[in-house]
Amino acid sequence: MFSNSFLRQTATTIVFIDASLSDYQTLQAGIIEGVKSVIISPNQDGIEQISQILQQHPHITTIHILSHGSPGCLYLGNSQLNLTNIHNYTQQLQQWQRQNILLYGCNVAAGDAGEEFIRKFHEITNATISASTTKTGNAALGGNWELEVNIPENHGTSLVFHADTLKTYQGVFAPTLVGVWDRLSRAYAVTVVGNYAYAVGDTLEIIDISNPNNPVFKGNYDISNGRSIQIVGNYAYVADEYSGLQIINISNPSAPTLVGNYDTSGNAWDVQIVGNYAYVTDGNSGLQIINI
Incomplete structure (x- = not known):
């Protein structure tokens, strides 16, 4: 989604806008003349995207970043930059060594976590x-x-938006709830593959999330107490606390079917699939390795 083809060598200020912000198009349209903008794709690492642009344009002196935020955390593309991982991005952030960086995310500098993150x-x-x-x-x-x-x-540094844009913009830069699926009486784990979310608890629920604002039920399979799930190909591997490893065919999301089960000796909490083996953490029974 991001493109740098329009960045002139004379531009010294750039605005990065995360596409997850509500009505980000209005924000982009409201930027004052002479300032360039880049939209951060929601499907890629936002830190990497920004770093690539800045590496190619060393003349940039001021960076504005519009994204969701929370104390000590920025949400950029499909990644986060926070207190826990900031040092993992040291090499990329060295491309950000400019005069000014403005972070608009909600509450990013709030509290002890925010203060330490900014420092x-x-x-x-x-x-x-x-x-x-x-x-x-x-x-x-x-x-x-x-x-x-x-x-x-x-x-501080002046903002880069027309006054009318700031007055009329209808959103805030904090994570907001956009959709809910509450059929499960207990929901413990979820994995997403393509347009489907696979949630486990008292059942395995398959939910079409192609429109996140309106999740749609596709199918389910009754289990006892699913704690973890991994999807590999057409199969869902569920760590089902009281029933061990459940292997469910999901090739038809509307009608998932059980194709295999291994009842572990303890309580199955988590599962990872590598090659022909399922690795199940099984409470007091330790790690169970199952040939699948």
Whole structure:
């Protein structure tokens, strides 16, 4: 989704907008003249996407990043940048060594976690970091457009949006609920493959999530207490706490069928499939290795 073909060598300010933001097109259209923008694809590592663009355009001095956030965490593409993994991205973040980086995600600088995250971000990039301790976005939803924290302290950097855009934008830059599927009385684990979510608890539920705002039931198979699931090809391998390993054919999502079971001696909690073997953690019975 992202493209850098339009970045002129004279542009010194760039805005990265995560496509997961509601109505991100309005934000992009509201950027002031002379500032370029890049949309971060939701299907790729957002840190990698930003790093690639910046590596190719060393003349950029100011970076604005619009994405969802939480204390000490940015959600970028299909990845997160947070206190736990920030040092894993040190090499990529060295491409971000510019004068100013503005982080618009909600609450990114809030609390002890936010303060430590911003400090580490500054240490790696050597940039002045501006970030928010509150919600960013629409005032009616509790948001504002102030970036309250600057490290090192300065007077901050001007925003890059037309005033009308800031007044009329209807969202906030925090994770928001877009869809719910609540048929299971207990839901313990989920895996997603293609357009389907496979959730386990008291049953295996197969849910069409091609429209995340409107998940649609496709099929189910009764199990006792599913704790973990892995999909390999046309089969779902379920660690079913009281019934061991359940192997379910899901080639027809509307009518899944049981094709195999191994009742482990303990309580099956997790399963991983590698080659012809299922590795099941089985409570007090340790690791069970099952030839499948």
